[in-house]
Amino acid sequence: MAEFIRDLKRTHSCGELTAKDVGSEVVLFGWVHNRRDHGGAVFIDLRDRGGLTQVVFEEQASHDLQSVAHELRYEFCIGVRGKVISRGSNVNPKLSTGEIEVHALQATIFNRSETPPFLIEDKIDTAEEKRLHYRYLDLRRAPLQKTLMRRSKLNQVTRSTLDGLGFLELETPYLVKYTPGGARNFLVPSRLSAGKFYALAESPQLFKQLFMVAGFDRYFQIVKCFRDEDLRLDRQPEFTQIDIEMSFVEQDDVFAVVEELVTNLWGKVLGVKIPKPFPRMPFADSMRDYGNDKPDVRFEMKHVDLTALVGEHKGGGVGMWASFGEHKAGQIIKALKVPASAAFSRTDTDKLEEIAKGMGAKGLARAKVDEQGNWTQSPMAKSITPELRQAINQATGAQAGDLLLFQFGKEAMVHTVLANLRLFLGKKLGLIPDHGPAKAEDPESWKFLWVVDPPLFEYDEDTKTYAAAHHAFTRPTDETLPLLETDPAKVLCTRYDLVLNGFEIGGGSIRLHDPAVQSRVFAAMGIEKKEAEEKFGFLLQALRFGAPPHGGIALGMDRLAMLLSGAESLRDVIPFPKTQKGTDLMTDAPNEVSEAQLKELHVASVKPAT
């Protein structure tokens, strides 16, 4: 008798048989998705990554075939040879193969399965912890299979698009030299150089610039990066970037390539036509209106900065605002207006305050505006001067019934609190969905945005110095370059972030290729020449050998995949993700190693006291 696999090769996937195939004999391999045993006939839904096909073992089948049929259970891996039969009027409209079924002529069990800890269904309630422990079973579920197949498509379209634009796919090392600053690195002890360590690359940044120096002109790489920082819903310690670098370009040239790539991805993966070019917003506007550099511009509800206004009115009689009489550096006061239509209850506003406190706020001052423009339900209602109240009503455009939320204090805190409140309100008021696009097929659901021209430096209050807001190799804008020595805080740079629906999906810059400007930037940063040489000597030296003007970007592949598939979490688009503590629940990494291994690596491990 013909044997499966040796003689009987798979003829179709479980998702492709239709009425056209009726009458043909087929061989299917897959997993038992479901069984409906009627005593006589037994129905099996057979599953592979293509879909589901109903297989029928009829009553009049041979004894052997029947006993196989009765033995089948969830997730048995089986092979079936059978005939495609029309279901006639008994079609199952939920299945792509619902017009037909396969009547088994021969079947084999390749492998039985233990009872799975959870059912392999599209929607399950099982705790993620459990799913991660049995990730290989979780990955059998259709939504995850779809997501990873889509991710494969993402890779393929990226390669073909960039190849078409003349980019070379080149690799860079993962084991690199540790350089302080920026993200914390994973360290790898060197066995051959006692007491020394490699770092796992947090990005191919310096190497891709060296490709430009070497004359490769246009480089890209779909590359793993490693960062030893705390995890979030959209942050994993190892993640994938689409890394791009180009020579002889300015910002617009990089944007054109990225827009071509991204619209191509959305076109080929989702069939959505995204309009080009993407809108641009200065960093300063983004901070002013949204309190961060990755605004979700699918809805308005902008922040209103009241710092100057409250200052003019010397606090306007409000005790906690009195200090704003004279402007204090780094302290701001901002408001958010919740429209009357929200009709928030006391419980709702208490919830808002709770969220604010969770972000480091001391509280959340609020005021409800009535018909006359007076404030009610507010601790400030009695003390505030009518002039300031009126001015704030005007600045916020508050109408009767609107609720005003105030936050004041350190700029970073105010921005964090109000930016997160704004997103919470956007979801609560139904202006944006909880996650993902409103309608994947609607271009309006995808709001791409370039955030441009951020400051080159950030003032570090601890060290009282200016530090590069990003990395030290970003070129200042031509207009603000002269301020480098006189007013470094005002120097902007040709750095850009690509934002989609409130997620930062990419960031890059035009690099500093001119050693003369480079040393001026280091000087402004207070970095000694010697220190710079120690950290980045090889790059600085390379730049002195006729480095071309160049720039690039890195796109977060995982985030693209997450947004493209409407997933809630990065973990849903990474085959084998880490938990929030960076562990792998399936393999139990990281784990302890033997003393002998440590010795070989010249490493001593100190276990924390328990």
Added chain:
RNA sequence: GGGGUGUUAGUUAAGCUGGUUAUAACGCCGGCCUGUCACGCCGGAGGCCACGGGUUCGAGUCCCGUACACCCCGCCA
């Protein structure tokens, strides 16, 4: 480093102000059933209530601690 939420059969949950035999659904096992596709019907098994302390005559329930998971702040491109 900080704040919050959670942990009860294989899975998901219920279990109120503490009260003696800890429920349900799905899954599992056995039996019956030719047309189901969330198949149906009958029966059954299955629990150290995360762990460690405490309060109490008595703790799944109250208190403290620990672990693990998740969300957020800090951190991070």
